[in-house]
Structures are given as structure tokens and as C-alpha cells.
Amino acid sequence: MVEHRPLAKLVAHLILCLGVAVVAFPVYLTFIASTHQPADIVNGTMGLLPGSMGLTHYIDALFVGTKQIKSTPVLQMMANSLVMALVIAFGKIAISIISAYAVVFFRFPLRMFFFWMIFVTLMLPVEVRIYPTYKVVADLGMLNSYAGLTIPLIASATATLLFRQFFLTIPDELVEAAKIDGAGPMKFFRDVVLPLSRTNIAALFVILFIYGWNQYLWPLLVTTDASMDTIVYGIRRMIVTSDANTDWHIVMATVMLAMLPPVLVVIAMQKLFVKGLVETEK
């Protein structure tokens, strides 16, 4: 769209700025709160400027956690979350790229049946199958373990479908050229399919990492031991009904810390995104 109407442009920008403000203001407020004394936060006297505490609350949060209600140190919770998010993201990518490879490039009995089986699981997210899944995990003795936190979330129909769509765009001739070049299925996967999927993998990694990081319901169920708390669920544990018993300054710092890794992942991966978009390898 090539338009030269300054007024329309101005209005559009105003609306966009408003949108950004709506999203950014609470984050800003959280950051401001994390630098104030706990009393100022609860009294509502903290204002909109950074307080006197600097980053000391962050140190406290990372290494101690909340004190009134004893919580796990945030560093520990972040480590738990990191393990969970990484295992889920890599696990999902590994499993779905392999199943998509099988469905697209191999002819085996009941191929379409298995494809549809995977497809149907789209209708069964964790929330729907939560009781049976919990029962299985409990019976296998995986409560309060990383295995219990991650394995049930690893299967992914969405990622499988995405990879399948991408694989379908790889021309048959490329597969045939590789056959003539003496590349067996494994070699073809490693030497051609994986490098061509690089940008898809990066995109999925971002999405899946955030998905894993933000899990709430599942950790709530399978972990009872505080040392296994993930940060998103751990924040909930830091807050109690009475303001006086909640260390709001620590909570605010923890919230800021919880947002950090997903932001870093997005920033780090964005380069690969853009590179992938510009390069259009196909």
C-alpha cells in the first residue's frame, strides 16, 4: 500500500503507540515496584519513578526467595523452568521432525492411518487428558521429577504438521538426486532435510520454548516438592491472600526475572529468523 496521507499516518501511529503503552505500562510498573521498599508498594505511595533499592531485591529473589512464606530461591526455580522449557522444546522438535519425515518420505502400511492418529491428538491438549495423564505419570512414579514434568508434554501434533507441510515442498527430484548420489534415508535426513529445516526449527524452538516456560497447570499437578517448583508456578506460591504476608518487592523482581529468558530467546533467535527469511533456501 503506497499512501501519502499524513493525517492517516499520524492516527495509525497514535493507535499503535497506545497499543504499545497498554502492553508496556504494567511491565514498567512491575519493574518500578521491584526497586521500591515493600511498604511503599503496599501503601500505593511508590509513584512512577525507580525507588531507592536498586537491584538489591533481585539478588534477594535469586538467592533466597520470599521470606515470610518460605519459597525456593528464584535461581533454583529458573533452573527448573529452563530444564522444562528446553527438554520440551528439543523433545517436541526431535519427535515431530522424525515422525513428519516418516510420514512424508516413506511408504509403509497404514501410513495415512498413523498420520491421522497424530492429527487427531490436536484435539487432545494436556488440559483435556489431564486426569488420565496424571494417573499414568503417578503410577510410573514420575511425580516430582523432570521426567514427569516434561515427557507428557513432548508429543506434538502441531509441530509434526508444520514439518510435514515444509517437507512436502521439498521437490521429489531432490530426493531422487540424493538417492543417485548414494545418500540413504539417514544420510538424506542429516545432510539435506535437517539443514533445509534450520529456519523452521528455529521458529518452532522459540514458540515451544515459550510454551514450555509458561506451563502452569501441569507443574501445579505433578510437583508437590517445593524444590521442583517452576518459576511461573512458583510466583503463585509466593502470593498469599493477605498483603502483609506477601513479599511484594520479591514477587515483583521474580516476575521481571521470569520474563527474561523468553525475551532473550526471542531476541537471540530473531536473527536466525530474519536470515532465514532473506535467504529463502528452496
Add this chain to the structure above:
Amino acid sequence: MARVALKGVRKDFGQTKVIHGVDLEVADGELVVIVGPSGCGKSTLLRMVAGLETVSAGEIAIDGRVVNQLEPKDRDIAMVFQNYALYPHMSVYDNMAYGLRNRGMAKDEIDRRVREAAKILELAALLERKPRQLSGGQRQRVAMGRAIVREPKAFLFDEPLSNLDAKLRVQMRVEIKKLQRQLGVTSLYVTHDQVEAMTLADRLVVMHAGIAEQIGTPLDLYARPASTFVGGFIGSPAMNFLPGHAENGTVEIGHGVSFALPGQAARGDVTVGIRPEHMTLNHGAGMATLPLKVDLLEPLGAETLVYGKLPDGLEVTARVHGETQVAIGSTLPFSVEPRHVHLFDKASGKRLP
């Protein structure tokens, strides 16, 4: 380098029969072109030789060894695809080296072969580029290079020039022919373009609906087409076909025009084939006249194509020298030397001797 032999090769895709029994012997170092209209089964035939399709019946042998059950990589062939099928994420060098690495060849031997092929194909300066940074012609050459470095028993080409523009196509056609001569590798080349086929081929196979209609040198096929299909397919503009009736060494084509064809034993209804370039305005003794009413002219400089109708409305094309003065609407008395008249059986379309 090797002979490639096809014996009674058939291909069915389920119920659809695509190749109905092809016999072909390609001699050592020979370039055989398979030509035919789209969908006649050329690619399928080539892919069976490559091992990318199974053979439904018959036998394919490379260098005397039956390869029906062998994987493509074990057949020692190299293939060039229409869309080149280069690995998009690999450099030109790696594209050429990949097949050799998979065979466990020593690094310096790979390097020697790739650099030599790059020199022959003038790719030496482009070895580090990715395929997307190359022009169509360069990509085509990389695809050729990938085939050359393998030093295979046979090259298989599936319409390798179809994605190039007309000028480049002519240029690459010459290069491929030179290269094939120079390397002396047995080659099967598929194309739908009869000019490309004629110019490249040592021998031609004209395919029609899954059958090899005729196999021979380009000039054989031009001079003695085995059927109306081959007659119409080889040569441009296409051969004119007129219905006729043969009797006692003469062929009558209606409204009193008849050719004397001494020694021609055919009797009954026939199809008469006359090439546009054999329509002449120079009358020899005893040559019949074809009065052509001119509808349209295509002056090409060196020659002019004359499109017109015979009195009974049959459309006929003639090719005359570029300096011949022809007016639209006029009627020209064309004629044909008897030796340039082809006779085909009307029902089967087969050549009558």
C-alpha cells in the same frame, strides 16, 4: 562407459499401462535421444534406467549386467534433472562432491575431480557460491558437473534444457554435445523438442504413447519416417498429410492430381506425406501440380513459409526461398518430386515401402 540395453521393458502404474514394451540398445559412448510429445512415457523410461521406478516387465542391462533389482546408487549412472535438483544449502563445490563423499572417495581425489569438472564447465570462480546465487545456465552447468565428477557408466538427461531461455538452450545444447563427445560417456537424453533431439542425437528414439515408434539416425528418421506420427513429429514445419488412393504405381489425391510413383506396389486408400520444404515451384518433367491458394505468409528472411489451401480445402504448408515473390490470395502451382512423396497406410499410419 558401457552399453545400455533395454529388452521388452514395460511399466504399469496400477491399472494404467505407460510403457508397452521398449527394446533399445545404446552402444558404448553413443548419445541416444528419446523424443516424443509430453506424457508419452519418456521420463518414465529414463527413470527406470536410473532405478527411480521399478520395471514392471522386461530387462534393463548396463554394461552387460542386469540392473532391474539394483538401487540407483549401485547402477553407476548419473542423472541431470529438468529443475537441476541441486542441494540448495550446499555450495557448488559440495553439490558436486556430495556423491563422491558418500562413496567414501579420498579427499584429494574428490578435490581433483571437482576442480577438473569446474574447469571444463567454467565454474571455477563459482565454487563457493550457493545455487540460488547462480543464473539458470550456471545452475544447469553445476548439475552437469555433478554428473561428470562421478565418471559414471552412463549419463541420463531428463529435459535438462527446458528451464532455460531459447538462446541459452541453443548454446548449452552445443556444449552438451561437445562434452559428451569429449568424455565419450554413453548417454540417454530425453526431450520433447525435436530440434534439440535432431541436433544432439547419434540415434533418435521417437516415442509415442508408450511405444518406441522408430529408432534410427536423425537423417534416417527424416528421410524415411516409419509412420505418420514420426513423419509429423520430425521436421519443422510439420509434414503435410493428404488423403489419397494408390493404384498401379500412381497415387491420386483428388481433383485430378496424381503422382506417378514408379515401383510403388501399394494399392487402396493411403495417406500421402509431403514435407513443406519439398514443395517446389520448379516443375520437372511429368510432375503433378498442386494448386495452392495462399492464405498467410511467414517471411523468416532466408525462407518464407507459405500457408494455403488446396481446391478441396485441405490446408498445406510450403517452404520457399526467401526471395521468392508470393502474394496473399494468389494461387501457386506447387509440385513435388516423386522421391519426396511418402506413402502411409491409411488405417494403421505405417509407412508403405
